[in-house]
Every structure is written in C-alpha cells, then in structure tokens.
Amino acid sequence: MNVEVKTEDTTAALPAGVFAETVLSVTHYTDRLFRFSMTRPASFRFRSGEFAMIGLMVDGKPLYRAYSVASPAWAEELEFFSIKVPDGPLTQHLQKIQPGDTVLMRKKPTGTLVLDALTPGKRLYMFSTGTGIAPFASLIREPETYEKFEQVILTHTCREVAELQYGFDLVNEIRNDEILSEIVGDKLIHYASVTREPFERQGRITDLMSSGRLFEELGVPLLDPETDRAMICGSTEMLKDTKALLEAAGLTEGANNKPSEFVIERAFVG
Ligand code: A2P
Numbered sequence: 001m002n003v004e005v006k007t008e009d010t011t012a013a014l015p016a017g018v019f020a021e022t023v024l025s026v027t028h029y030t031d032r033l034f035r036f037s038m039t040r041p042a043s044f045r046f047r048s049g050e051f052a053m054i055g056l057m058v059d060g061k062p063l064y065r066a067y068s069v070a071s072p073a074w075a076e077e078l079e080f081f082s083i084k085v086p087d088g089p090l091t092q093h094l095q096k097i098q099p100g101d102t103v104l105m106r107k108k109p110t111g112t113l114v115l116d117a118l119t120p121g122k123r124l125y126m127f128s129t130g131t132g133i134a135p136f137a138s139l140i141r142e143p144e145t146y147e148k149f150e151q152v153i154l155t156h157t158c159r160e161v162a163e164l165q166y167g168f169d170l171v172n173e174i175r176n177d178e179i180l181s182e183i184v185g186d187k188l189i190h191y192a193s194v195t196r197e198p199f200e201r202q203g204r205i206t207d208l209m210s211s212g213r214l215f216e217e218l219g220v221p222l223l224d225p226e227t228d229r230a231m232i233c234g235s236t237e238m239l240k241d242t243k244a245l246l247e248a249a250g251l252t253e254g255a256n257n258k259p260s261e262f263v264i265e266r267a268f269v270g
Contacts, residue, residue, distance in 0.1 A: 017108070018062070019044065023101045024077055030162045033131065034095060037071070037079045038103050046109035047116070048073045048142035049135045049231070051268070053106035054080060056093050062104055065090045066268040068134035068233070069109065072141040078105075081134040081166055111135070112255055112263045113231045115144055119259050121229035123220065124149040127205055127242050129157045132233035132267035137170050139231075143183050149229070153189045153218065157205045159196040167192060189218060206241045223249035230262040239264050 014020055021038040028034045046052065046069055055064035071079035084095040097103065113135045118124070124145065126136040133156050139145050140154055156167045171190045174180045193201040193208060201208075201217075208214040215222055223230075223246065230251065232242045243253070246262050254260025 014104070015062070017106060019105045019107060020102050021078070021105055023097050023099050023103055025099060026097060028095075029165050030160070032084055033081070033163055033166065034084060035070070035079065035081050035166055036097060036103075037077045038105075040076060040078045041105075044078075044105070044107065044109075046073055047111075047114045048138040048144070049113035049115070050109040050111035050138075051135070051265075052109045054090075054094075055104040055106075056090065056097075057104070058089070058093055063090050063093075064104070064106060068111070068113075068138065068265075068268075070134040070137035072138050074143075075141070079137070081131055081137060083131050111265060113139070113233060113265045114256065114263075115139070115142075115148055117254050117256050117259050117263045118148075118229045118231075119254070119261060121149065121261070122227040123151040123153065123229070125228065125230040126152070126154045127230060127232045127234070128155065128267070129205070129234035129238050130159075130163065130267055132235075132238070133167055133170075134267070135233055135265065136231070137166070140170065140184075140188055141174060141180060143180075146183050146185075146187050150187065151189065151220070152187050153191060153220075155191045155193070155205050155208075155214070157193045157195060157203075159194065161194050161197060161199050164192045164194065191218065204238075206238070206245060209242075209245050223251065225250040225252070225261050228261070232262065232264040233267050236266060239266065 019041045024037045026036045051068040053064040054067040067080045070081045085091045251261040
C-alpha cells in the first residue's frame with residue numbers, strides 16, 4: 001500500500017501539539033536502514049540525545065513512533081536514523097519518503113540519554129547496537145559533550161558491515177567540519193564491531209567488554225565508577241546485558257532527576 005501524504009490535507013487534520021515538517025534529504029544505507037533529514041520548527045527545542053514522536057498520516061490517521069533525534073541541539077535541520085521493517089506499521093511507509101514530503105512530529109521531546117543525567121567524569125562511553133547509535137549521533141556532535149569529558153568512546157555493533165556505515169559517515173562528517181573537528185579534536189573514539197560476518201573486529205560489545213579486548217584495544221583502564229560514565233542504547237536484551245556489566249564494575253544507574261554514572265534507553269523499532 002502506498003501512503004498518500006498531502007501537505008494541505010495533513011496540516012488541516014493536525015491535532016494541537018503536532019508539527020508538520022518537510023523532508024529535505026533521504027539516504028538509504030541497506031535494505032534495513034536509512035537516514036533522513038527534515039526542517040526544524042523554530043519553536044522546537046530539545047536536548048542532544050532526546051527522542052521525539054515522529055509520524056505520518058496513514059489511512060487518514062496520524063501514526064507515531066519514538067525516534068531519537070540524531071542531529072545535535074544546535075543544528076538547523078532535524079535528522080533521524082531509522083530501521084525499515086517490511087510490515088512495520090510506520091516504517092513500511094516512512095521508508096518511502098522523498099524530499100518535499102511531510103513528516104509529523106509531536107511537539108514535546110523527552111529521554112534519559114542526556115548529559116545532565118550523568119555526574120561529572122573523565123571518560124564517556126556510548127554503547128550502541130543497530131539504530132541505537134541515533135542518540136549518540138546527536139551527542140557526538142554536541143560541543144558540551146567535549147566540555148564535560150576528556151574522552152568520548154562510541155561503540156557501535158551491528159550484524160553486518162554495511163550497517164556500520166552511518167557511524168563511519170558521522171565520524172567523517174565531524175572530521176571534515178571546520179568548527180566541530182576543532183572542538184572534538186582527538187577526544188572521540190569510534191569503536192565498531194560486527195557479529196554475523198567477517199570484519200576486522202568481531203563480537204558483541206558485551207563479549208568485547210567481558211574479555212577485556214575493548215579496554216586493551218583502547219589502551220584504557222577497566223571500568224571505574226570514579227572516572228567512567230556510560231550511556232546505552234540498543235535492544236532490550238542488549239540493554240540488560242550491558243547494564244549488568246556496568247553494575248558489576250560498580251557503576252550505578254541515573255536519571256534526569258537523579259544524575260549518576262550511567263543511563264539507558266531502548267532503541268525504538270516498528
Ligand atoms: P548478534 O548478531 O550476536 O545477535 P539486533 O539487530 O538483533 O538488535 O542486533 C544488533 C546487534 O546487537 C547485533 O550485532 C547483535 O549480535 C547484538 N546483540 C543482540 N543481542 C545482544 C545482547 N544481549 N548483548 C549484546 N549485543 C547484542
């Protein structure tokens with residue numbers, strides 16, 4: 001089924017508290033993943049790492065899913081990184097969007113993967129799998145991240161090598177940006193691994209942590225609640241297993257109203 005998105009109709013039917021924005025660009029990475037950008041309403045404020053409810057009119061009704069904003073809080077455009085699920089209620093339609101189409105966004109962002117939810121530390125780990133990299137795409141382009149931490153380690157694990165490409169593109173974009181590259185310097189480390197095909201680094205992040213390989217390769221000490229902070233975003237199982245390793249190392253979970261040593265958020269699908 002093809003979704004008909006007409007700007008006039010959509011806007012006319014808009015409930016209060018919803019923005020109708022214009023798609024600016026779409027990049028397809030694999031048959032499962034794509035990235036898109038859209039206009040940012042002047043009044044939409046969010047903190048880097050938060051998510052918003054994104055939607056389309058489907059069969060005359062608005063349908064929303066939670067999406068981390070992948071662009072940083074200072075950016076003029078909004079960017080998102082999405083999975084494509086063949087029969088996913090929203091993503092079967094969203095994967096077909098083209099520049100000029102309208103995407104809906106609820107006005108209130110939220111989320112726990114924000115710098116304010118962490119107590120001061122030296123090193124910030126961002127553990128992600130699959131589309132769980134999206135909130136970190138925002139945070140690695142946020143100058144405040146580098147004001148607060150001496151070292152920022154972004155881990156990204158996917159089933160296949162092609163699924164890592166968005167992460168590589170992001171890091172290249174930072175390196176090629178005059179202002180950001182100056183701010184980021186050599187503080188950012190991108191640590192990518194793959195689990196279901198050959199690659200220079202194979203294995204789940206939990207296994208790379210347990211075996212000590214992660215810390216050896218980075219040349220850093222084992223996790224320490226004195227110095228290390230972490231954010232986790234991935235599937236429910238990945239969150240559970242990674243959280244257990246952080247807790248075993250003595251780190252405690254925080255929240256917006258109770259900053260601590262790590263925070264977690266599900267990577268949303270559907
Ligand atoms: P694996 O291929 O061994 O399942 P998914 O697409 O299923 O969310 O998986 C994305 C990545 O997360 C895959 O590389 C997958 O590895 C890995 N993964 C899945 N479950 C866990 C877990 N419990 N802990 C750590 N990594 C996981």
